[in-house]
Amino acid sequence: MAKRTPGLEKVVSIIPKAIHELGPKQEREFYQHWVLWHWEDIVGKAYAQNVKAVRIEREVLYVCCRNPAWSNETRxxxxxxxxxxxxxxxxxxxxDIRFSRSWSIADWDAHDAAADTTARASEAPSVPEVNVGRERxxxxxxxxxxxxxxxxxEGLEDEDLACKLRQLYRKxxxxxxxxRARGWKPCPTCGHLCPPQAASCSSCRRKREEDVRARIxxxxxxxxxARCKEVCEYxxxxxxxxLNEQRAALVQLMAAKVAVNDRTSMEAKTLVMLYRCLPPDKLTEDAIRRALYELRFNMYWPPDYKMPKRYEAIPLRHAQKRQYGKRAAQAKSQQAGAEKAENAEKG
Known part of the structure; x- marks a missing residue:
């Protein structure tokens, strides 16, 4: 029996083709948003609840983590x-994946509160939503x-623009x-209205948080x-x-300015002290070599630079040396056998 609608395609196959015909730029932007929309499907529900995908820019995914434990897990x-x-x-x-500072602790708290409110609302009987525009x-x-x-x-020659401005001001x-009728109060800093449960408006709160970050x-x-106890003194x-957020941000900023083969400059040593929380008296050549090797992908690579092997930057242990020696000997014997067989065929 023939199909009733021959030649028709499904939506799941039409959309990718239509996006592809728009051009590579639009197609890439679509799939960037596609990744952000399906973040939970990609990484799992538990991870998505603690790590939020913010945006994708220049092949870099920016994420926000709930706490330092999830930041370390992301690394x-x-x-x-x-x-x-x-x-x-x-x-x-x-x-690459980098950490964004667009979300703060207050944003995570508000996100959790909104999730709890949504969960309670789904369990509780539905309440009619208030139409703010009608009440206004x-x-x-x-x-x-x-x-x-x-x-x-006053002073506007365009009457339509003046009418829109007056209407906007009245609204x-x-x-x-x-x-004010619902209990909103002026912000003690700037005077703008803020909710009754908030100590200040969102703008002043962001400025205060940014000031704390700058001081840290x-x-x-x-x-x-410096560690948290020492920073709290100032x-x-x-x-x-x-502290972990600002330390990670400074490490990324400084690593981009330090060459990957630089182990003697003051900038390289400062970067290691910041990354490892090492005081100057505990800064050794081995610690510098290991830390810079771990940060190698975030640092500046000079032209014609060749990355060394891991065992050249971080010495192998005795058991690892023996295992590496066995593998090298086996490879050498196999190469010698292949050369011998090749010479025998020629002879």
Whole structure:
């Protein structure tokens, strides 16, 4: 029996073809968003709940981790995650993973609170959603507000633009009155309205968090080996998570400026002290060699530089030496046997 709709394709096969016809740039952007949308399917539910994929830029995936433990887990699992993302995207989508500072602890708390609220809402009986626009339109404006709206548009020759500006100003005043009626209070720093449960507005909170981060980075630049207890003497608001985030950010920034074969400059030694939390009296040649070898992919590579073998940078143990010697001897004997057989065939 013939098909009722011969020649028709499924949607799952039509969409990739349509995206491909738009061009390589649009196709790559589509699959970048595709990876972010299906982040949980790629890495698993437990990992996605603690590590958020933020964006993909220039073949680099930026993620935010809930705490230092998940940051370390991401570093250890980085090759496996890169391979999973590329396999899911069907090509080489990313080459590296870096940590983003766009999310803060407050954002994670708000994310958890929203998830808990959603879970409780799914269990509790449904509550009708409040239409904020309708409630805002009910708020009356006094004569002063109307006069201020007219003053805002003075000097504009375009009447349509002036009308839109007056309308926007009136809506803003109505929204402020609605928020005050719901218990919103002025921010003690800037005066903007903030929710009743918040101590300050989101803008002031971000500025305060960025100031704390900047002070922590300043301490690490002066004392690269400082730990949380020592940093708290200068920045009381410092936490282990904030310290690890700023340390990782400074390590990436400094590593990009240090050559991979540089082991004697002050910048290279500072980078090792920052990465290993080593004071100057414990900084040895072996520690510098091992740390720079681990950071080799984040550092500057001079032209015609050849990366050494691992056992050349990190000495092998006795058992490893014996095993490596056996493999080398076997390879040498196999090569000699092949040469002998080749000479015998020629003779």
């Amino acid at each position: 250890y699992q980085m090759p496996r995650i890169i391979q999973k993302v590329n396999n899911y995207a069907g090509g080489e989508m990313i080459k 339109a009910k708020m009356p404006l006094d004569a002063a507000d109307i006069k201020a709206a007219e003053t805002v548009s 803003g005043r109505q929204l402020d009155k609605l928020r 980075r300043a301490v690490l630049r002066d004392i690269p080996w 920045v009381p608001e410092c936490t282990p998570q904030l």
